[in-house]
Amino acid sequence: MRALHQLSIEQAAGLLAAGEISAVELTRAVLDRIRTTEPLVHAFITLTEEDALAQARQADERRSRGFAGALLGIPIAIKDVILTKGVRTTAGSKILGNFVAPYDATVTRRLREAGAVCVGKLNCDEFAMGSSTENSAYAVTRNPWDLERVPGGSSGGSAAAVAAQQCLGALGTDTGGSIRQPASFCGVVGIKPTYGRVSRYGVVAYASSLDQVGPMARTVTGCALLLGAIAGHDPHDSTSVDRGVPDYAALGTASIRGLRVAIPREYFVEGMDPEVERAVRDGIDVLQSLGAQVTPVSLPHTAYAIPAYYVIATAEASSNLARYDGIKYGLRAAESEGLLAMYMRTRAAGFGTEVKRRIMLGTYALSAGYYDAYYLKAQQVRTLIRRDFADVFTAHDVIVTPTAPTPAFRVGEKTSDPLQMYLSDIFTISINLAGLPALSLPCGITSNGLPIGLQIVGRPFEEPRVLETAYAYEQASAWRQRWPDL
Amino acid sequence: MALGRDTVRHIALLARLDLTEDEVDAFGVQLGHILEHFERLSMLDTAAVPATAHVVDVTTAYRDDVISNPPAAEELRVNAPARDGDFFKVPKIIE
Numbered sequence: 001m002r003a004l005h006q007l008s009i010e011q012a013a014g015l016l017a018a019g020e021i022s023a024v025e026l027t028r029a030v031l032d033r034i035r036t037t038e039p040l041v042h043a044f045i046t047l048t049e050e051d052a053l054a055q056a057r058q059a060d061e062r063r064s065r066g067f068a069g070a071l072l073g074i075p076i077a078i079k080d081v082i083l084t085k086g087v088r089t090t091a092g093s094k095i096l097g098n099f100v101a102p103y104d105a106t107v108t109r110r111l112r113e114a115g116a117v118c119v120g121k122l123n124c125d126e127f128a129m130g131s132s133t134e135n136s137a138y139a140v141t142r143n144p145w146d147l148e149r150v151p152g153g154s155s156g157g158s159a160a161a162v163a164a165q166q167c168l169g170a171l172g173t174d175t176g177g178s179i180r181q182p183a184s185f186c187g188v189v190g191i192k193p194t195y196g197r198v199s200r201y202g203v204v205a206y207a208s209s210l211d212q213v214g215p216m217a218r219t220v221t222g223c224a225l226l227l228g229a230i231a232g233h234d235p236h237d238s239t240s241v242d243r244g245v246p247d248y249a250a251l252g253t254a255s256i257r258g259l260r261v262a263i264p265r266e267y268f269v270e271g272m273d274p275e276v277e278r279a280v281r282d283g284i285d286v287l288q289s290l291g292a293q294v295t296p297v298s299l300p301h302t303a304y305a306i307p308a309y310y311v312i313a314t315a316e317a318s319s320n321l322a323r324y325d326g327i328k329y330g331l332r333a334a335e336s337e338g339l340l341a342m343y344m345r346t347r348a349a350g351f352g353t354e355v356k357r358r359i360m361l362g363t364y365a366l367s368a369g370y371y372d373a374y375y376l377k378a379q380q381v382r383t384l385i386r387r388d389f390a391d392v393f394t395a396h397d398v399i400v401t402p403t404a405p406t407p408a409f410r411v412g413e414k415t416s417d418p419l420q421m422y423l424s425d426i427f428t429i430s431i432n433l434a435g436l437p438a439l440s441l442p443c444g445i446t447s448n449g450l451p452i453g454l455q456i457v458g459r460p461f462e463e464p465r466v467l468e469t470a471y472a473y474e475q476a477s478a479w480r481q482r483w484p485d486l
Numbered sequence: 487m488a489l490g491r492d493t494v495r496h497i498a499l500l501a502r503l504d505l506t507e508d509e510v511d512a513f514g515v516q517l518g519h520i521l522e523h524f525e526r527l528s529m530l531d532t533a534a535v536p537a538t539a540h541v542v543d544v545t546t547a548y549r550d551d552v553i554s555n556p557p558a559a560e561e562l563r564v565n566a567p568a569r570d571g572d573f574f575k576v577p578k579i580i581e
Contacts, residue, residue, distance in 0.1 A: 102561040168571060196542040209540050238547045239540065306525040318501060325502075327574055329565035342577050356503055358495070361499040361512055361520060377516035377527050379537035384530065418516055419523060436539030460541075 004029035005165045006483070008026025009222035010249075012168055013070040016063070023073025024064075027056035027117050030075040031128045034166045037486055040147055042139040043078045043161035046088050047120040055117040062115060068235065070225045070249070072115030077167040079158050080121040081128050082213065083202040084108050091204040092126040092136040092154075095331045095350025097325050102184050106136035106237065107171060107213050107230040114229045119167055123157030126352045128173055128206045130154050131181060131424045134415055135354040139199060142411070143485035145450055149408040153217070154184030162216050163484055169217040169226050173203060175210045176309055177194050177404075177428025180440035183216055184403035187442045187482065189223045189470065190216040194460045195435035196225075196241035199234030205320040207313035208239075208438045210432045219480055220441060224248035227463065236256065250405040254468035257291030262396035262471075266302035267427055272405040279444025287400065287469070295396065299388040304381050305430040307330025310422060311378035312433070317355075318362030324350060357418060386434045391457045398469050401427050403440040403453035424464050427455060437463045441470050444477035451479075488518040 004026050007015070015021045031049055038044060052075065059073035076086060083101035087109070090096045111118070125135035133141045133156025141156045143149040144164040151160040157173030159182035162170050172179040174192035183190030191214050198213045205211060215226030228249060233242040263284060268277060288294050292320035308397045326332035326346035351359070365374035392399060405426060414421040422431065432436045436457055443454035454473070458466035474480060489497075494514045498505045505513065559572070568575035 099529070100567055102558060102565070120567060195540075235547065235549060239542060239544055241542055276559040301530075304527060304530060307527050311527070322502070326567055327576055330535050331566065332567035333522055336577060339577050340502075343506075344499075347502050347572040348504035351503070354507075356505075356509070357513060357516060359501045359503065360497055361517055364489075364497050364517065364521075367497065367500060372569065373528070374524065376537055377532060379539060380532035380535040381527055381530060384532070386541065398514075419520055422520075433538075 008169065008219045009074055009168045009217055009225055010070070010219065011394055012074055016073050017068065023056040023059040023117060024053065027052050027075050027119070030119060030167060037164045037166060040142060041144055041160050041164045041166070042141050043075070043122055043157040043164060043166055044120045045090055045092070045123050045138050045157070045352045048087055048118060051087070052117050052119045059115045059117060061304065067115070069114050069338050071111065071229055073117060073187070074169065075117045075119050075167050076111065076169045077122050077158070077161050078108060078118055078169070078171045079124050079155050081124060081173055082108060082171055083203040084118065084121065087121060088120065088441050089154070089204070090138070092124045092138060093350065093352070093355070094137045094138055097331060099329055103202060103341040105235045106199035108202065109231050109449040113475055121364065122161055122170060125156070126355050127204065127317070128154040128175055128178055129317070129354050129358055131177070131421050132414065133157060134351055134411065137352055140411060143408045143486050145187060146408065149410055149450070150185065152185035152408060156177040156182045159183050159188055159190065160218050162186070162188045162218060163422065169215055169222050171213060171226070171230070171423060172216055173211060173213050174432065175206050175313060176432050177425045179214045179216060180428050180438060180453065180455060181404050181425065183440040185408040185451065187451030187479070187484070188216050188218055189353035189441045190214065191223050191227060191430070191439040191463070191466070192437065193227060193231060193463055194437045196239055197437070197461065197463065198230050199237040199240045200428050201234055201236035207316040208320060210313060213337050220467055221249055221251060224251060224467050228321060237242070248467055251468060251471040254471050255291070256287065256469055256472045259292040259398065259469060260396040261287055261292045261294045262297040262392050262399045263294060264297050264299040264302070264392070264399060264401060266299050267401035272402065273407060273448045275444070276402050276406060276452050281453055281474065283443035283454045284400055286473055290472050290476060297392050297396065299392065299430070301381065301384045301388050302430060305385055305433060306422060306426060308362070308381040308385065309433055310430040311374045312364030312382065314358040315365045316362070318366065321355070321359055340420060354418070384435045385430055387398065389434045389436060397465060399457040401455045401457070403427060403455040407446050407450035407452055434458060437466050439466050441469050441474060443477070444479065445482060487522070489514045
């Protein structure tokens with residue numbers, strides 16, 4: 001048998017249900033694994049070992065009283081932009097360095113109710129702004145496959161922890177690719193649900209028309225189980241949609257025979273890594289061999305997605321982050337003359353460079369005389385991008401693309417050029433603008449040992465079809481059996 | 487083209503950010519570079535295209551006016567960077 005920390009969620013659930021292991025044993029194994037690997041990986045901002053063991057004992061006790069459920073006693077971890085009552089929640093920022101969440105986010109509460117055991121809070125780019133987790137005020141998380149490389153971002157701690165077997169699953173958030181790109185870089189499965197599928201109540205806001213919470217795990221089924229627990233309407237989030245939550249994990253009989261798969265030519269661009277292109281094309285061949293009908297299509301406004309995204313996201317961020325004023329919570333700069341100086345010094349001391357840059361960019365785009373040229377224009381282009389997808393989905397069931405144009409890049413490689421960093425989100429960003437569900441799963445490993453991700457995009461609320469497609473591919477390939485040598 | 491230093495300082499004031507002189511210079515260059523990339527948007531004719539603010543139809547959600555989250559004043563106040571008893575403390579506002 002595998003070591004306990006290596007189990008997938010569904011494997012562990014089976015052993016727990018059969019009484020072969022206890023939640024306490026499983027949690028201890030995961031905490032041991034964290035102790036040996038964390039000095040190398042730095043995936044966590046806060047570890048909650050004692051809480052985790054208490055939750056594990058409670059899970060075992062609930063099970064003894066007849067409570068069942070696939071997540072009961074499963075050790076998971078949560079990105080540090082998601083509130084966890086009584087536990088520090090920093091959003092990767094100095095400005096929230098001492099902030100103890102006074103309540104649980106809805107997704108946290110739902111995982112607790114399902115009996116999941118939270119082992120800690122995961123590192124991320126500050127306020128989820130970044131593609132490498134290098135913008136965290138706390139640590140640079142390392143990619144478990146190559147410690148000289150980034151895990152991707154912004155949910156880099158989430159992806160690295162799952163890949164390093166420090167937890168069986170994790171929650172991340174995805175505003176422009178922040179679940180899928182790190183999942184791709186770290187060789188795990190991650191899904192960004194349809195906008196409105198999962199509540200954002202208690203999630204530190206970055207760009208509210210784009211932000212969405214989603215799970216990561218080692219397998220498609222693991223992601224499906226976590227998604228099933230967190231999805232659903234929440235009266236506390238008026239953007240959450242009131243519709244039923246299907247059984248996402250019912251994947252056993254999934255067949256993709258006759259599935260109409262669209263391949264957008266704009267996602268195979270000059271300059272992309274040839275090994276990535278090869279692996280993704282091989283992945284598409286696998287889908288075809290399973291009975292899918294593969295057709296090339298065009299998403300003609302793809303080239304406008306990055307500018308549209310960075311206008312909209314930074315404008316919304318500049319507004320959302322106005323709340324960090326040093327009064328009710330968070331950091332306050334020492335002695336300042338008057339309120340305005342206090343605001344300005346507090347924010348200067350509390351925010352990192354990338355957050356300042358995005359607040360500046362968003363403030364500029366919203367400032368007098370520029371609103372129509374930037375923000376309104378970007379929202380109109382957003383409509384064109386949505387229409388591109390809607391057109392393709394009239395005749396196709398899913399769209400398949402690479403998740404990122406390259407495998408994980410080196411720590412420090414892109415920090416000096418913000419625009420280059422922004423361009424690494426080129427294949428994930430349009431999907432947030434259109435609000436669609438999309439999943440990344442491993443489809444290859446480069447010659448120097450770095451994972452490659454395949455992205456599967458679906459129609460709004462068609463997570464089941466996205467998961468079924470991913471599951472069919474996963475069962476037909478062997479990538480999930482590869483582990484980082486750590 | 488880099489943004490002028492006065493423009494950067496004006497935006498920083500609107501954003502309530504006290505920038506160092508080095509940051510003013512660096513942001514001027516970087517924002518100018520990024521805004522040039524944004525110019526690509528102006529190549530599209532969007533005169534007849536409606537704006538997308540949200541991808542789902544967000545409508546006002548109504549509910550009965552019943553307290554569902556009991557007041558937890560102390561739990562909220564413990565995060566205050568400066569307080570005086572039950573009050574949040576701020577720098578002097580009125581002379």
